[in-house]
Amino acid sequence: MADILQILILGLALGGVIALMGSGLSLVFGVMRIVNLAHPSLIIAGAYIAYWAFKVLGIDPIVMLPVSAAILAAVGVLLYRLMFEKETKSAKYSEMTVLLTFALAMMAEGVLGGLFTNTQRVTSPDYATDAFFIGDVFIPKGQLYAGVLSLAIIAALTLFLKYSRLGYAIRATTQNREAAELLGVNVNFISILAFAIGIGLAGAAGSLVSFVFSFFPAKHWEWIAMLMSVVVLGGMGSILGTVVAALLLSVVAAFVGTWIGATWSTMTFFLALFLILLIRPQGLFGEKPEMA
Amino acid sequence: MTVTLQQSSASSVLKARRAHNEKLARKADQTRATWFPLALLAILVALPLLQFVGNYNYVLHLVLFTASYVAMASGWNILGGFAGYVSLGHSVFFGVGGYFAGMLLARYGISTIITAPLAGLVAAVLGYLIGLITLKVRGPSFIISSIALLMIARILFDNWEFVGGANGLTLPTNDLPVQWAKLPYYYAMIAIAAFTVWATYRIKHSKFGLGLRAISKDEIKAESAGIDTRFYKVMAFAFSAFFVGMTGAVWGEYLTYLRPNIFLLILVSANLVLMSILGGKGTIAGPVVGAILIVALNEFFVATMGASEINILGTGLVMAVGLIFFPLGLIGTLAKKGKLPRVLNWD
Amino acid sequence: MTELLQVTDITAGYGDGPAILDGAHLTVEPGKVHCIIGPNGAGKSTLLKSICGMLTIRKGDVVFKGKRLNGMRPDQILREGVCFVPQERALFPKMTVRENLRMGGFILDDQRELERRIGEILERFPILRERADQHAGTMSGGQQQTLAMARTLIIKPAIVMLDEPSLGLAPKVIQEMFDIMKMMSAEGVTVLLVEQNALMGLKNSDWGVVLDLGRTLFEGPAADVLADPRIQELYLGGKKAA
Numbered sequence: 007m008a009d010i011l012q013i014l015i016l017g018l019a020l021g022g023v024i025a026l027m028g029s030g031l032s033l034v035f036g037v038m039r040i041v042n043l044a045h046p047s048l049i050i051a052g053a054y055i056a057y058w059a060f061k062v063l064g065i066d067p068i069v070m071l072p073v074s075a076a077i078l079a080a081v082g083v084l085l086y087r088l089m090f091e092k093e094t095k096s097a098k099y100s101e102m103t104v105l106l107t108f109a110l111a112m113m114a115e116g117v118l119g120g121l122f123t124n125t126q127r128v129t130s131p132d133y134a135t136d137a138f139f140i141g142d143v144f145i146p147k148g149q150l151y152a153g154v155l156s157l158a159i160i161a162a163l164t165l166f167l168k169y170s171r172l173g174y175a176i177r178a179t180t181q182n183r184e185a186a187e188l189l190g191v192n193v194n195f196i197s198i199l200a201f202a203i204g205i206g207l208a209g210a211a212g213s214l215v216s217f218v219f220s221f222f223p224a225k226h227w228e229w230i231a232m233l234m235s236v237v238v239l240g241g242m243g244s245i246l247g248t249v250v251a252a253l254l255l256s257v258v259a260a261f262v263g264t265w266i267g268a269t270w271s272t273m274t275f276f277l278a279l280f281l282i283l284l285i286r287p288q289g290l291f292g293e294k295p296e297m298a
Numbered sequence: 299m300t301v302t303l304q305q306s307s308a309s310s311v312l313k314a315r316r317a318h319n320e321k322l323a324r325k326a327d328q329t330r331a332t333w334f335p336l337a338l339l340a341i342l343v344a345l346p347l348l349q350f351v352g353n354y355n356y357v358l359h360l361v362l363f364t365a366s367y368v369a370m371a372s373g374w375n376i377l378g379g380f381a382g383y384v385s386l387g388h389s390v391f392f393g394v395g396g397y398f399a400g401m402l403l404a405r406y407g408i409s410t411i412i413t414a415p416l417a418g419l420v421a422a423v424l425g426y427l428i429g430l431i432t433l434k435v436r437g438p439s440f441i442i443s444s445i446a447l448l449m450i451a452r453i454l455f456d457n458w459e460f461v462g463g464a465n466g467l468t469l470p471t472n473d474l475p476v477q478w479a480k481l482p483y484y485y486a487m488i489a490i491a492a493f494t495v496w497a498t499y500r501i502k503h504s505k506f507g508l509g510l511r512a513i514s515k516d517e518i519k520a521e522s523a524g525i526d527t528r529f530y531k532v533m534a535f536a537f538s539a540f541f542v543g544m545t546g547a548v549w550g551e552y553l554t555y556l557r558p559n560i561f562l563l564i565l566v567s568a569n570l571v572l573m574s575i576l577g578g579k580g581t582i583a584g585p586v587v588g589a590i591l592i593v594a595l596n597e598f599f600v601a602t603m604g605a606s607e608i609n610i611l612g613t614g615l616v617m618a619v620g621l622i623f624f625p626l627g628l629i630g631t632l633a634k635k636g637k638l639p640r641v642l643n644w645d
Numbered sequence: 646m647t648e649l650l651q652v653t654d655i656t657a658g659y660g661d662g663p664a665i666l667d668g669a670h671l672t673v674e675p676g677k678v679h680c681i682i683g684p685n686g687a688g689k690s691t692l693l694k695s696i697c698g699m700l701t702i703r704k705g706d707v708v709f710k711g712k713r714l715n716g717m718r719p720d721q722i723l724r725e726g727v728c729f730v731p732q733e734r735a736l737f738p739k740m741t742v743r744e745n746l747r748m749g750g751f752i753l754d755d756q757r758e759l760e761r762r763i764g765e766i767l768e769r770f771p772i773l774r775e776r777a778d779q780h781a782g783t784m785s786g787g788q789q790q791t792l793a794m795a796r797t798l799i800i801k802p803a804i805v806m807l808d809e810p811s812l813g814l815a816p817k818v819i820q821e822m823f824d825i826m827k828m829m830s831a832e833g834v835t836v837l838l839v840e841q842n843a844l845m846g847l848k849n850s851d852w853g854v855v856l857d858l859g860r861t862l863f864e865g866p867a868a869d870v871l872a873d874p875r876i877q878e879l880y881l882g883g884k885k886a887a
Contacts, residue, residue, distance in 0.1 A: 041438040043445075089618065101384060102621065104438045105571065108386065109617035112568065116611025171751075178737050178748050185735030188697070190720035190752035223607075227564055231449040234442045273453055279446045283435050 012143050013260045019145070021256030022153030023211070023218055025249040027229070028236040029160050030207030036180045036243030037200035039100050040090060043107040045208055046229035047114035052078050052212020053129075053221050054122060060129045060216075067129050067213045068151065075210040082205025085110065086198050094197075111226060118223035129216040152214040159210055160249055163203075167245075176200050180243065228272065235279035238287075334641040335495070342488050349477050362484050362552070364593045365491040366545050370566075371573040371585035372494045373541030378571065379580035380507055381534045382514030383433065386567045387444035388542050390451045391421040393561035395543030396550035397461055403469055403551055411486045414547040421543020422536040429535030433528070436517070448564060455558040466557030469550065483552040490548065494541045499582050499644065501537065510534050511580070542570075565610065572613060576620045578627030582644040587628055592616070649675040649835055650696070650727075650804060655705030655715075656859075657695040664703065665691040667859035673804065673852075678826055678836045680850035680867060682843035682880055688859040689839040690732065693806045697729035698722040710803070724752055726803035732812060734793040738782025742773050742792055745781050749796035762799050770795050787818035794825055798834070805829060807838040811845070823849040843881055847871050855880060 031045045055074040056067040089106050096102050128134075134148035167173040178186040179196045187193045215221065236255055240247025255278055263271030342361060348354040370392065378384045399410035399417040410417070432443040456464040472479060501507045509530045512520035521527045550556050569592060577588025592613075599612045624631050632638040650673035658664045666688045673679055681689050694700045696707055698719040707714040714722050737745055746766060750759040767774040772788060773795060781792060790810055797805045807826070811819040819842075826836045827849070840846025847853050853870030855863040857880075863870060870876055 041442065089622065092622070096625070098625075100438050101441070102625065104441050105384065105575070106618060106621055108568065108571075109614045109621065112565075112610050112614030113618065114614075116607045116609070116614060119607035119610065171756075174744070174748060175751065177740065178751075181737040181739055182735060184699075184731070185737065186748070187719055188699070188723070188729055188731070188735055189748050190723045192720065227445075228449070231442075231446045234446070238439070238442065269453060269457055273450065276446045276450045276453075280431065280443065280450075283439060283443050284431055287435050287439060 009264075013264050014257060015143060015145055016149065017257035017260030018253055019149035019153035020218070020260070021253035022156040023149070023214055024232070024236060024256050025252035026156035026159055026207065026214065027211040028233045028240070028248045028252055029163065029245050030204040030211070031233055032237050032240065032243055032245050032248040033163075033207070034201055034204035035237065036245075037176055037204075038090070038103075038197050040103040040107065040201075041100065041242075042204070043104060043230055044110035044114055045107075045204075046226035046233060047111045047118070047223075048078055048081070048205055048208040049212045049215060049229065050118060050221055050223060050226055051081075051114060052209035053216035054118060054127075054212075055209070056213035056216040057127050057129045060131065066131055067216050068131075068155065071155070071210050071213045074213045075206040078209030078212070079202040079206030082202040083198055085205070086201040090201070091194070091198075111230070115223045115226065122223065124222045124224060126220045126222050127216075128220040131217060134217040148217050152218050155214060156211070157249070159207070160245065163207070164245060172196075172199065231279065232272065232275040235275040235282070238279060239282050331640045331643070335644065339488070339492055343485075346481055346484060353477065355476070355480060358480050358484050360593070360597065362480065362487045364589055365487040366549055367569065367573060367589040367593060368586050369487070369491040369494040369545045370542045371570045371577075371589050372491075372498045372582075373538045373545075374570040375538075375574050375579065375585045376498060376501060376510075376541075377531075377534045377538040379574055379584070380502060380510040380514060381531055383436070383531065383534070384441050384571060385444040385535075385538075386441055386564065386571060387446075387448040387451075388538070388570050389562055389564065389566040390448055391425060391539040391542040392546040392549070392566055393451060393455065393558070394424055395421045395546030396561050397455070397546075397556055398543075399547030400467060400469055400550040400556045401461065404467055407470070409472075409482070410547040410551040411482055414486065414490065414544045417547035418540040418544035421546070422540035425539025426532055426536040429532040433531045433535060444567075445564070448562060448567065452558055452562045455562055462556065464558060466555055466560075468555050469553075471554050480552070483548055486548045487545070487552075490541070490544050494544075495582065495586060495644075497537075497541070498585075502582060502645065506530065506533070514580070565613070568613060568617070572617045572620070575627055576616065576624075578629030578631070578633075581627070581629040581633070583642045584627050584629040586644075587642065591628075647674055648672045649710065650837075651706075651708045652692070652696065653706045653708075655692075655695060655707065656703045657691060657700050658703070659691075659700065665859055666695060668705075668861075669856060669859060670705075670861045670864075671854060672864060673835060673837055675803075675835050676830055676833050677851040678830045678849065679838070679852040679854060680843075680846040681837070681839045681854045681856055682846060682870075683856035683862075684880065685841075687857045689856050690808050691859075692856065693729055693808055693837070693839060694731075696722075697727060697806065699729075720752065723800070726800070727806070728797040728800065728802040728804065729806045730793045730797060730808065730810070732808045734789050736781040736789055736793060736796075739780055741778050741780055742784075743767075743777045745792060746773075746796055746799060749799040752800060759799070762801075766795050766798060786814050787821065790814065790818075790822055791825065794822070794829070798829070802834060804835045804837060807836065809839055809841055811840065811842055819845065844871075 027049055031042055034040050034042050052074040055077060056070045059065040059070045060067055089110065090103060093099055093102055133151060136147040137144040138147060167177055175186065175191045175196050178191060179193050183193055236252045237248055239255065240251035255275055259271040259274040262274045345361065346358060348357065374385065374388050395417040398420045399413045402408050402413050403410055428447060432440060432447065435443060455461065461467060472482065509520065509525045512523065512525060513527050513530060517527055546561065553560070573588030573592050574585045576591060577586065578584030595612065595616060596609060599609050626634060629638065629642060652669065652671035654668050654670055655666055656664045656668065657666045669688060669692055671692065681692065683689050691700065695702050696714065698714065698717055702715045709725060709727060712725065714725065737748060740748065743763065746763045747759065750762060753759045767777055770791060773792060776784060776788065781789060784792070794807070794810070810822050814822065826838065830836050838846065847867045847870055850867045853865060853867040854861060855870065855876055863876060
């Protein structure tokens with residue numbers, strides 16, 4: 007029983023972080039219909055910011071979180087204007103943007119690899135290796151902090167989308183771009199803003215990821231399939247769905263990892279992706295599949 | 299002249315008409331220059347004669363390498379270019395072909411050059427089965443499913459001890475002298491590439507190819523026109539996997555080892571997409587031109603900078619620039635402007 | 646000058662495509678219901694989209710209260726008081742009725758005033774008040790159209806343009822929609838609508854406009870349009886129907 011509880015707790019804590027990693031992906035898809043394959047490589051960029059800030063300046067990665075979020079949000083604005091703004095009129099927009107973000111992922115990997123080599127890194131503040139004990143069950147502090155912070159950031163994002171004026175505009179643009187424009191929303195500005203928030207979330211996730219997972223520039227290929235399965239299962243564009251799916255899959259993966267073998271725990275995500283695409287392409291919370 | 303044209307509007311209309319007629323004439327002149335690909339092939343077949351006057355192994359290697367990508371990119375083009383389903387997981391078939399033929403070589407000593415068609419067939423069957431599942435979704439969802447496929451294959455091969463796991467397998471080398479050791483693979487690869495290009499031409503101009511192009515334009519309309527879209531798509535997937543699988547078979551023996559991190563690499567898939575798009579998706583000459591360009595570019599990056607990171611960065615950069623500025627690719631853009639040289643019109 | 650909106654000889658189309666509108670003109674007088682009729686592809690929707698700034702006008706002028714609208718962005722035109730409801734009603738299906746109304750006042754800066762106006766609208770349309778917290782996508786066609794029209798009133802517009810408000814609605818519900826339009830015009834909001842059902846549209850309007858092949862063929866009091874034998878024959882389905 008304690009075993010099961012233990013695995014559940016570890017799964018949920020990691021699930022929180024994965025939810026944050028996926029939420030930016032989901033937001034960007036929801037508003038701009040861009041499947042951002044470069045998202046995980048930008049998370050890794052955020053992780054490097056936190057890593058070097060800790061290593062060179064001794065700044066805690068949690069303190070660095072807003073900084074790496076801001077830096078990547080700025081990068082997001084730049085990328086959107088350079089790569090995606092003109093594509094909005096392209097007939098094969100969604101396919102085109104997938105390929106563009108794929109190219110972007112390779113560029114990011116190349117730049118990061120050139121700068122920092124392919125050595126595995128992990129930020130190691132004290133709490134990353136510490137744990138709380140409740141009876142027989144232990145909760146690693148690093149994973150707990152990261153998981154809780156992630157869920158807090160997602161909650162803040164949800165409140166922003168639900169109640170602020172810009173949040174209204176973002177949601178309206180997601181649901182009906184033309185109608186939003188007719189009601190006076192500057193949809194291009196909203197697209198840039200949402201993209202920046204999405205990439206900023208990648209930066210925020212990056213600093214938390216930096217002490218939860220070890221990372222190197224080429225790691226993002228593993229993460230993209232993992233995050234995609236979370237986002238697709240949750241229903242592309244639904245942030246609540248992303249959170250539920252991340253927690254669910256992460257817990258399943260934790261059980262698979264303990265009972266069957268660590269190699270197969272990542273497999274959970276990939277197989278889940280296949281199953282979802284097969285059985286329910288619209289995901290748990292999506293309305294209808296976005297296709298073509 | 300009895301009619302005087304004074305108004306500038308009338309003369310400009312005439313000018314436009316004349317230009318249009320010339321363009322039509324040029325288009326009509328776009329008859330295929332079949333001699334060109336044949337001449338190219340003849341040159342490549344004769345190229346190993348160079349070995350009599352010196353050591354040109356590097357040149358042969360480059361041609362072999364390019365030919366392997368010509369075959370794979372052309373194969374990819376059947377699904378990605380004709381049917382419009384972009385796959386980023388085609389290196390799976392490269393790996394499956396390589397491992398299947400490689401295992402036959404390691405166990406029974408049969409050269410992959412002989413078993414390559416069989417390896418292609420195995421890849422095709424696998425492609426058919428996977429297609430049954432993943433071709434249910436379109437656009438971005440299909441692309442994502444193809445990435446997931448590659449990830450799954452990578453984990454499976456990394457952990458499959460029978461084929462050597464992550465360390466892979468070493469294959470026996472042939473006992474030809476160094477000068478001639480590459481030749482069997484050289485000719486095999488040239489043959490595979492030529493066959494693939496010819497096959498894609500035949501497919502494009504068949505009823506099947508017409509159906510695929512209809513699917514790529516508008517799947518729902520294609521279906522209502524009576525095309526069995528599901529069967530067409532799955533067959534396109536199988537054909538496309540066949541050529542990639544054959545290439546993988548010969549490549550494994552040429553390399554003398556099999557390893558998941560050589561075969562099941564997303565960069566290989568990315569290269570296929572990149573070559574087809576840069577050259578011109580859906581055209582016959584496109585993947586060929588694209589493969590030559592990208593291999594040349596890769597060699598340039600590696601020779602001048604020497605690091606694989608630069609290679610990845612360069613590949614991504616070329617892909618992004620190509621997509622943004624020439625979404626139709628080199629052949630497609632030239633053809634649209636009516637400026638495609640006759641020797642490159644293979645369609 | 647009594648006209649509120651004056652459209653003179655405009656040419657417009659989609660992207661680089663052919664001109665859908667080719668020399669259309671239109672006069673809109675304040676406080677009336679205007680109905681544009683014409684066969685499919687005549688350019689009726691295109692005309693409304695050109696006025697509200699969704700399409701670039703290639704030639705000609707759109708003048709509203711003495712001010713040129715061509716070249717202005719949709720949100721600038723909206724701020725002038727010209728509101729457009731497209732055929733698909735442009736609702737946000739996963740937002741509640743109240744949230745949809747709030748989006749209707751997106752260009753208003755005073756949030757308290759916005760909430761006050763939303764309250765007013767909900768008072769006036771009991772059907773919306775009952776469903777204030779229901780998602781718009783779950784309502785019936787008539788309720789959705791009511792919401793779309795009511796939403797335009799939030800910014801107290803001068804002109805509301807409606808593209809086929811009756812589309813997909815039952816006859817009884819259509820009459821309710823026309824009643825709302827009449828109520829709007831009685832309050833001084835000028836209505837300009839495009840209607841496929843020409844007879845029904847003209848009978849409920851003050852002013853009729855016949856558009857075909859991208860040009861305005863006829864403009865006049867709705868009763869005159871209804872009575873004209875040529876129009877009856879070509880656009881109203883023959884004399885018997887009239």
